[in-house]
Amino acid sequence: MTSVPLTTPVIDARGLGRDFTRVSGPLLRRRRERVNAVHDVTFSVAPGEIIGYLGPNGAGKSTTMKMLTGILSPSHGRVRVCGLEPSRQRTLLAGRIGVVFGQRTTLWWDLPLRDSLALTRHLYRVPAADHAARLAELTELLELGPFLATPVRQLSLGQRMRGDLTAALLHAPELLVLDEPTIGLDVVSKSAIREFLLRLNTEQGTTILLTTHDLGDVERLCRRVVVIDHGSLAFDGDLARLRATAPTPRTLVVDLAGPADPIEVAGARTVRVEGPRQWLELSANPAEVIAAVAGAHSVADLTLREPDIEDVVARLYSSGRAAAGAPRREDPVSG
Amino acid sequence: MVERALVPYARLAWAWCRALAQYPVSLVLLTLAQLGATGVELLALLFVFGHVDALAGFTLHEALLVYGLTGTAFWLADLLMGSVERLGEHIRTGSFDTMLVRPVSPLVQLATDEFSPRRLGKNVPSAVALATALGALDIDWTPGRAAMLVVLVVSGTAICCALWVLGACVQFFVTEARELANALTYGGSALSEYPLAIYGHGVARAATFLVPLAFISYQPALYLLDRPDPLGMWPHLRYASPVVAVLLCALAAAAWRTGLRHYRSTGS
């Protein structure tokens, strides 16, 4: 199964682990205990891949991200990013990767976006001509034109994210690390960001590693996903395989005219009832189920809810790690 | 050093100046407010000398010399390095992480964060005090002494910068300790605004050997005035400011590195 990568991997993590000392209890009887935030994580990313790094909150995603970018030094194992050791060569690495934290901006709040980007050029020491060319290109792709002169604090979330992406890409990094890049964005902005990332990846070959809670991001962008849970690698492989190993049904939320007994229709199972509202787990084509429900009951409203990453990962776990065949080592590289 | 720290420092500081220039009225008002903040301290000193002719043997103009040297050093350091005191806040909000993923020293980024020329306002009262004192005092000006004045001011500023960084480093371990750092920085400046002799031997020794505030203004003033130390401390201490500055900066650099290593191994 193990495929030998043809080129040097952009990210190569072997047995990566991070312990924290947690201090708890009252002031005088402090207890110190070692907590394993990330444990024995091994994966590698080839140039040109887009990898979704997924997992529930507190699973160890951001700890891993911090180790990959050199913010945090690992306590076990080793990691190479762009051939460098992040914790020792952080500054050198910083010049070769781009990092975007979705929840906080790297731009300067009071500066117009254009000034913020000019400052970034100095920080990364990009030659002026390269900067101008790349800024022009990114301005066109991300449609920055209308708000280049606007101070960052006045930008909408979507505009700010586009600005942050530009700032992270002006020095033409080999690897783009994105932490929740679409969090809080509206549908249009989300899709604009996703299309841009795809183009960046196909046209310029930029490797992308992203964490997200948005299954839409993963479906549109990532062929391969790495799932981490309770600090350990739970899955590494195709998105399609993840779905197959942990099939997660969609949910139909039905608002009836009034409280009623649980709905019984073919192709769905009622999992929750709350007054006039009922939750149905779908196992068949939603259209058929909706038709059946509408035929049998007087329906006030219907919502179809896509499963999110949490659901998929929860499934992966509830079905048992062994049963799901969590391919931890057998399938280190795919795609 | 120049290329890795000073050039990015200058560029970042300049960018902030340009950004603030967009709000000129606010800039002027805030500069005036900063001027007032240190101005009231000078006023208090003047009021005190309205009641007495000398404090511990230091006349008004001698006290103004000490005040001027302290203010110049502390507030220049505040301009250059003052922003580092917000380290804890940057750690709590996560913006310190964004500094770590840029290819420029996080200390430079931290020091230039919201760099503002308005802080120069704080320097105005001490500059006036220094100029008044130097003009009024009967100082034996030789070329060596004139050159030494510059060296002493630079050393004092370096000592204060180091104190600011040391205060910030505590926040690597206790992120809420910003005010504790203020006890060292602002408390230190308050203490050394007056000739150390007025505090007596115990405090003066602590401010010489424990926290070397004496080398910011008191010992330099003794050198410029060419007078013996009323506390009777070793007379050669007055030449030690540059050495103390280098040592304290080295200590601050080591503390910064230790703090950064701690941060990167705890990720708190």
Add this chain to the structure above:
Amino acid sequence: MRVLLAVFACGLRRYSTYRVATLSSIVVNGVFGAVNAMVLLAVFDARPRINGYTAEDAVTQVFLAQSLIGITAIFGPPLDLGGRIRDGQVAMDLLRPVGFVRWWLAQDLGRAAFALLSRTAPTFAVGLALFDLALPADPLRWAALAAAVALAVLVGFGLRYLYALAGFWLMDTRGVNAVAWLAGPFCSGMVLPLVLFPDPVAAVLRTLPWAALVQVPAEILLGRTVLPGGAAGGLAYQAVWAALLLALGAALTARATRRVVVQGG
């Protein structure tokens, strides 16, 4: 009233979570108190009596002033109200069925109550441990001091409430705050007791509200009778300023409310 008690408790709880910050404040107040006290000791060493003050009186005022920083918030923090006016959330506050001034006052009293226990008392204890303070034996004078401190809190709130309200009319209140945090400590007699100011300056400052924050409580503690009526006169002075500031605050709130309603926030 029940609502206001809840708001008070909330303010108290909120500040009690900052343990390290509290400890730091005590250290900072202690350091500044010690430096100020030592400077004044040197002054009184050169001249033992200035305008009726002795060295002990001056040092006592220094530590009373440092102790009052936390409780009257002379140096800030500003009320959260300023921030809520800036980002427009104040419109929601105005809709609450509780009087607007009372709401913020209750919250600030919660903060002050916590500061009294956590900052004021320990800072004063630091002063007692390091220096000889002039403390009265008369319990009546302590009672008067307690009343004076309570009124100082009200005056402090009244001033900060007005600073925050300026946000309704000014785009940028940073300037107001900067001037306020500067004028407060200086005019109140905290940086230097007003008795050491040149007489004409002191005379003017004694008519302004800031004197009610430090100078008047200090003189009540020291049993000095600068104001007619002694301690009672001092308390009356504070009470008049507290009432004036709160009334002005209420009147401006009403105007600001109309403004918000008309402009829609």
